[in-house]
Amino acid sequence: MAYDLEEQEQLDNLKALWKKYGNLATWGLIIILAGYAGWTAWTARQAGQTLHASQLYEEMQKFVVAKDNAKVQAVADDLKSKFSGTSYAHMAALVAAKSAFDANDLKLAKTQLQWVADNSKLEEYKALAKIRLAGIALDEKAYDDGLKHLAGTFPAQFDADVLDAKGDIYVAQNKIEDARTAYKAALEKMSEKSPGRQALQMKLDVIGGATDTKVVSK
Template identity: 75%
Template structure:
C-alpha cells in the first residue's frame, strides 16, 4: 500500500519511537497484565478461601447441634488459623464461645470472645463479643471488668444492648439509680419491634422506673 509523504513521515516517526521506547512500553503492558492477573488470582483465591471457610463453618454447626464442644473448638481454631480474614472466623469464634459457655468452660469462652474483640474487622462482631464478655464478668462478679468492656463507642444498633448490660451490672452492684438510668436509656434506643423490650421493661419496673404515661394533647 502506498502512503503519501505525511503518512510516511508519521510511520517513520512511530518506528523511531518504538525503537527507543518499545521495550519500556512492552514492560508496562506486561506489568499491567501481571497486575490484572494478580488481581484476578486474588479474587479467585478469596472466593476459594470463602468457600472452604463456609464448608468448615457448616461442619462446625453440625458439631454445635450434636453438642460436641471439643469439635466445635477445633473447628473454630482451624477457621481462625487458616482463614483469619474471612468473615466466618469471628462468626465461628462467637459460636465457639457460646458452646464453651454452655459447657461450663468460661476460660475458653472468654478467650474466643476476646479474640473477636481484638481482631474482628466488623464493628458489630467486636461489639457483640464485648457485650458477651461483660455478661461473663457479671456472672463472675467482676463488675469493674464488665463495665470496662462496655465503655467506649458501639454501633448504634447495639447501643440499647450495651445499656441493658450496664443496667444489669449496676443492679448487681446495688446501684439502683444508675441501673434505672441505664434501663431507661436502653428502652429509649430500642426499636418498638425488638423482642427484648418486654424483658427490658420488666427490669425497669423492678428498679422503680416504670415508663411514664404519655399524655396526648387534644
Template identity: 65%
Template sequence: MAYDLEEQEQLATLKDWWKKYGNLVTWLLIIILASYAAWTGWNKYQQSQSMQASQLYQELQRAVQAKDSAKVQRAAADMQSKFGNTAYAEMGALAAAKSAFDANDLKAAKTHLQWLIAEGKEEEYKALAKIRLSGILLDEKAFDEGLKLLSGDFPASYAAVAADRRGDIFLAQSKIQDARTAYQAALEKMDERNPGRQLIQIKLDAIGAPAKSDA
C-alpha cells in the first residue's frame, strides 16, 4: 500500500510538472525535429545540386574538346544560373572564358570572368579570373581597369603571376621603373624551381638596369 501511495505521489508530481512545462517541452521537441529535418533536407538538396552540376560540367568539357563554343557558352550559362553556388560553376566559367577567347569572342570571355570575380567563392579561381581578365584588358589598352583588378592581395600561388601581369601593363604604358619593380616582385614571389622565372628574367634584361633618370 505504501508503494502505491508513493507511486501516486510521483504521478501527481509528474502531472504538475507537465502542466507547467509540457507545452514548452513539446515546442522544443518540435523545433529540434524540424531543424533536423531541414538540415537533412538541405544536405540532400546540396548533394543533388552538386551531382547535377557535375553532370553539366562534364557536358561542358565534352563541348570544349569538340570545340563547340556555342554549346560551351550555353552550358556555362546554365551552370551559373542554376548551380552558381557550386565549384563546378566557377570551373565552368573559367573553361567557357577560355573557349570564348580562343573563338575570339572577347565579350563572352569577359562576361564569364566578371561573373566569377563577382560571384565566386573560391579565392584561387577568382584570382585566376582577375589575371586572365587583366590580360584581355591589356590587349584592349584598358590599362587602369587592368591594374585595378590586380591591386590588393592574391593567394600565394598566384601572387607572382599577378605581379608579372602588372609589370606587363606598366611596360605597355612605358612606365619602365614601375614595370621593373613589378617584375622584380614577381621573381621574389616565385619559386626558384618555377620555369616561369626565366621568362620574367628575360623581360627584366630587356628593360635593362635602372638609369639615373629612373632612380
C-alpha cells in the first residue's frame, strides 16, 4: 500500500500517541490491581501461605518505589516458586513485568507476563498479561505474535482494550481499514466515562473516522 506525505505524518502522530497513552492504559490497570491486592492483604485476614505471601508482596512494593528492578524480580520469583497458588504470586509477576519493562528488559518482562498468562486462575490477570504481551510484540514489530496474544476469549470488561490493541497492530501493519474497524468497535464497547476513551478517539481521528480512505494500491 502507498501513502501520501499527509497520511504518513498522521501515522507518525498516531505512533506518538501509542507511546504517550497506549502503555499507560494497560500498565495503569496493573498499578490499580496492585493497589487492590495490597488492600486485600489487610482485609482478607487469611492465615498461613496467604499471609506470608502478602508480607513478601508488601516488601516488593518498597523495591518498586526504589526502582530496584533486581530485587523486584527476586521477590516476584520467590513468590512464584513458594506461593504460586496465591493471587499475590500472579500480581507480583505482573508488577515485576512492569518493572522489567521500565528497565528496558523486554525479554524478562515477557517471561513474567507469559507466566501469568499460562498459570493464573484469575481471568482478569490472564487478560492483562496477554494484552501487555501484545503491546510488547507491537514494540518489537512482531505483529503476528501480537495478534495471537489477542486471540480467543477475554472477560467482557477487557473487550475494548483488546480491540484497541488490535487496532494499534493493524495501523503498524498499514491495515488502516482493519484498524478503523477495531477502534470503532472499541469505542462502542468502552464506557463514556472511561479515562482511555479520549486517547482512543484521538487514534481514530488520526486515521480518519469515515469509511473512505486515501490509501491506494501500488
